[in-house]
Each structure stands twice: as structure tokens, then as C-alpha cells.
Amino acid sequence: MAPTTTPVAADRTVRGHRQVFHGWWIVAAFAVTQTAGYGALYYAFAVLLHPIAADLHTTSAAVTGALTAAILAWAAAAIPVGRWLDRHGGRGLMTIGSLAGAALLVAWSRVHELWQLYLVFAGLGAAMAMALYDAATAVIVSWFDPARRPKAILAMVIVAGFASTIFMPLTGLSEQRYGWRTTLLVLAAVYAAVAVPLHALVVRRPPAGNGPAGRPATAQRAAAVRAATRDSRFWWLAVAFIAHSAAMTAMTVHLVGFLTGEGHPATFAATVAGLLGVLSVTGRLVLTGAQQRLRLTTVVAAVFATQAVAAITLPLLAGTRTGAVVGVVAFGIGFGVANLASPALLTDRYGTAGYATIAGTLATPVTLAKAGAPLGAAALYTATGGYTPVLATIGAACLVAAAGILARAGTPAPATEPERLLPTGKHAGVSEPVASSKGRPGPE
Structure with missing residues (x-):
């Protein structure tokens, strides 16, 4: 290849x-x-x-x-x-x-x-x-x-x-x-x-001119931001993280209500829901270790898919305490993964010039998803009278997130991408082309 x-x-x-x-x-x-x-x-x-x-x-x-x-x-x-x-x-x-x-x-x-x-x-x-x-x-x-x-x-x-x-x-x-x-x-x-x-x-x-952390010119930052917003990979990444963010927020807000609705005591439900914070740390460690051997996009997509299966099967598992814990642990392993994956994928693709603006452009719809997802989940619960459709929707959102990550990885890079990133084909010390192949694990 x-x-x-x-x-x-x-x-x-x-x-x-x-x-x-x-x-x-x-x-x-x-x-x-x-x-x-x-x-x-x-x-x-x-x-x-x-x-x-x-x-x-x-x-x-x-x-x-x-x-x-x-x-x-x-x-x-x-x-x-x-x-x-x-x-x-x-x-x-x-x-x-x-x-x-x-x-x-x-x-x-x-x-x-x-x-x-x-x-x-x-x-x-x-x-x-x-x-x-x-x-x-x-x-x-x-x-x-x-x-x-x-x-x-x-x-x-x-x-x-x-x-x-x-x-x-x-x-x-x-x-x-x-x-x-x-x-x-x-x-x-x-x-x-x-x-x-x-x-x-x-x-x-950082000290100006010392590594990628110097003060890039306004034109260079603007070129990097334009390259991102015109790149289909960026928007596939946006689809993935919007869907995933919506799923995470909806689950966080409604998990205790779901577990108590399954007949579990409120203290047990709150304790199990509290595992999500600890599991976010575990998920980040798993991601860091796994990406040493596999491509980052492969690992992230696999985690998102695991969360989809966990959310969809949780209504079947949550009838017992053991089943509830297993389902929540399987879902919780993906908490915090996006926080590590997003900076790696963005800087790998666009360098560090304009990173904060590019990340802010991605964060805007992701944050809006966080605001709307719990309300949407509550409306769905009210309309259907149960949490099973809510969890099925959360699982579907995780599948969309996994598909978006894989689509981002599979979209070919433009042949003249380095020239498109910055004016006149110069990298100005903020990014440089690095060949990555199938034999070298990386974000691609």
C-alpha cells in the first residue's frame, strides 16, 4: 500500500x-x-x-x-x-x-x-x-x-x-x-x-520559534483553519464526535432513572452510575495502550461499537445487579476516549497552527449536542413510556460515531494536501508532511 x-x-x-x-x-x-x-x-x-x-x-x-x-x-x-x-x-x-x-x-x-x-x-x-x-x-x-x-x-x-x-x-x-x-x-x-x-x-x-509552539502568522492560522473546514475528513470527525457526545450525555443524565425503573435501589443506581467517572480514566488508559499496536481510528471505532452493543443490550442485562454492572462497565469504557482522540486526530491532520480555532469549530456542534441530547432523550421516554427506546437510540448514536470514525480514516487524503494547508506550499515550521503507511500504526 x-x-x-x-x-x-x-x-x-x-x-x-x-x-x-x-x-x-x-x-x-x-x-x-x-x-x-x-x-x-x-x-x-x-x-x-x-x-x-x-x-x-x-x-x-x-x-x-x-x-x-x-x-x-x-x-x-x-x-x-x-x-x-x-x-x-x-x-x-x-x-x-x-x-x-x-x-x-x-x-x-x-x-x-x-x-x-x-x-x-x-x-x-x-x-x-x-x-x-x-x-x-x-x-x-x-x-x-x-x-x-x-x-x-x-x-x-x-x-x-x-x-x-x-x-x-x-x-x-x-x-x-x-x-x-x-x-x-x-x-x-x-x-x-x-x-x-x-x-x-x-x-x-512557549518560546517563539521553538518547535511547533511558536507564534504562527495570521495567514498561516487562517490557511490551516480553511484546510480543516474544507476537508471531508473533518466533517466525518464532527459527525462521529457529535453522535458520541449526544450518547454520553444522554446516558449520564438518564442512567440512574433507568436503573431505578428496573427495580434497583436508588443508592445502588447512584453507585453504579458513579462508575462512569472511574471508567473514563480506565478507557483513556486502554486507548493509550492499544494505539501503540493498532491505528488510533481502529481502536476508537471499536470502543464506540462496544458502547453501542452495551447500550442496546442493557435492558436485557439490567434486571440483575451483576448484569447492570456488566452493562454499565462495557458502556463506560468509552467515557473520556473522545478527549484523547480528538486532539490527536486534529493535530495529526492539520498541525498545530490554528489548532484552538479548529478545535473550537468542532467543539461548537459537539457542545450543542450535549445540551440537546438529555432533553431529546426525556421527550422520547415520555412519548414511549419506557427507557428501552432511549437506550436503543443511544446505541444507534454510538454506531453512527463508530461509522464516522471509520469513514474519516477511509477518506483519501488530497494528493497536494501539504500545498493546501498553508499558502504557497510552505509549512512555515508549523507542520510538515510525514509518510505514514499501513505498517506504521498511527492516527490514520
Whole structure:
């Protein structure tokens, strides 16, 4: 099989020990700030949902709409945030985002009307886009060459994968003892104390001209973004991750309801659902190990297909506790896989110039899917009177995701792709063609 030409980020110079060392300090800082950020800004909502609804004299569904507003704001901010990160780096933006997140937690603790809650959460969505995973990944991509980048991202997401495991129980205990308003003030203090100084003091732009992390020209970034949006592989990737994101979010929201509907106690259902956070770490480790021997697209498609089978067969398995655990474990192994696969597939194809903008373009529809999927699943449940059609739809979405990944891998690269990526056929030090063949496992 003739090798195909694939542009990947090139480490044009030998990186000094100081730069590599500081890059790992950034990874360590993000491991902490992303754990605290997701725990305080995102996962706390599920724990405080019912106390807030009771205090505001409204329904849980009305309060849940505030989270939808946050996710919509997050999606709207994804592309502008990506453009800013490409041009200016993450230090200022992520510091402001973490400051805003802490301030909005305080504002959240003071709401007395539903409209105030929605307003606060619209701001929280923008703050999360500025300070959480997408921004952190863009910074790591700019600091590390292709050989070190997967390990750097893996180190961050493995630690952050325990955010729900750490923060949800602690938030619940605090709420029971002090109430939800005081709990939010505590979370605001913890998040501000952790994220603001680490983002302000540790995050910085890589030295200009040292490897792919230099400051590419505006024209080069624009060319890389155009190459992505005109490339059929990018849109197959979008189909895959939109479908997968919708399936993951719908399952997360409705799993406890499904298990209790099967006759399991609420404590058992919550415990089994809590496995998803731990399994996200396991899935990332499995992906990292498997891609050493197999193509990344093959491994990801296989994981998505496994999730499809698990979701479709879960109604048959969940009648017993053992069957429920087996089904959830099989499905949960795919949680977190997209977080590792997406940066690898994007940088392998388009290099690092314009990465944050390209990733933001992909994140916008993916985030919208996260906002709409739980509502769609709830509507389907209401219309059919059961969870079996919901789980079948989740399984079908996982199959679509697997097909999208395989279609992305099978779409031939344009013969003159390097010349299309940047003006006048020059790579300007941000990407270079690297032959990859069937005999060399890689993202293709």
C-alpha cells in the first residue's frame, strides 16, 4: 500500500531541558485546575439541583434548564475562545475565566429568582469555555511535540477524570451540613485559591520559534483553519464526535432513572452510575495502550461499537445487579476516549497552527449536542413510556460515531494536501508532511 501524506506538527528544533520541564509544570497545574474546575463549576450542579429547586419554589426541570443555558453559552464561546488562544495563548484568558467562574459561584449562591439563575449560568458557560478542558488542551498542544503530546494530555485528563469522584460526595456532605448557598461559597473559595494563581503564574506561551509552539502568522492560522473546514475528513470527525457526545450525555443524565425503573435501589443506581467517572480514566488508559499496536481510528471505532452493543443490550442485562454492572462497565469504557482522540486526530491532520480555532469549530456542534441530547432523550421516554427506546437510540448514536470514525480514516487524503494547508506550499515550521503507511500504526 502506497504511503499517504499526512501533515503533523513538527518539532523543528531540539527543545531545551528548561522548556520541556516547564511544559510538564503546566500539565501538573492543569491536572489540578481542571479537577477543581469541573468539580466546582460543573459536577456540583447535579448535587445541588433539588435543594435549589426547593428553595426557589420551582421544579427540577426548570432548574435543569439553567445548565442547558450554560452549555449553550459554552458552545457560543468556543470559536471566539479558540481564536484568542491561537493568537494570544492561554495565560490571560484562563486566569480571567477562573476569576469569573469563582465570582459567578458567589453570584449563584445569592440567586432568589429563576431568571437570576439562568443569567448566572449563561455567564458560567462562557467562563467554563475560557478555563476548562478545551482551553487547557490547546495550551498543551502548543507546548509539546507529537511524541510527548499524547502523554501530556493523558496525564491531565487522568487526574481530572476523578473530579466527580472527589467533588460530588464532598459537595453533598457540605450541602447537608451547611446548605447549598454556603456550599457554593466554599466551592468558590476553593476554586479561586487553586485555579487563579496556577493559571496566572504557571501558564505562559512557549518560546517563539521553538518547535511547533511558536507564534504562527495570521495567514498561516487562517490557511490551516480553511484546510480543516474544507476537508471531508473533518466533517466525518464532527459527525462521529457529535453522535458520541449526544450518547454520553444522554446516558449520564438518564442512567440512574433507568436503573431505578428496573427495580434497583436508588443508592445502588447512584453507585453504579458513579462508575462512569472511574471508567473514563480506565478507557483513556486502554486507548493509550492499544494505539501503540493498532491505528488510533481502529481502536476508537471499536470502543464506540462496544458502547453501542452495551447500550442496546442493557435492558436485557439490567434486571440483575451483576448484569447492570456488566452493562454499565462495557458502556463506560468509552467515557473520556473522545478527549484523547480528538486532539490527536486534529493535530495529526492539520498541525498545530490554528489548532484552538479548529478545535473550537468542532467543539461548537459537539457542545450543542450535549445540551440537546438529555432533553431529546426525556421527550422520547415520555412519548414511549419506557427507557428501552432511549437506550436503543443511544446505541444507534454510538454506531453512527463508530461509522464516522471509520469513514474519516477511509477518506483519501488530497494528493497536494501539504500545498493546501498553508499558502504557497510552505509549512512555515508549523507542520510538515510525514509518510505514514499501513505498517506504521498511527492516527490514520
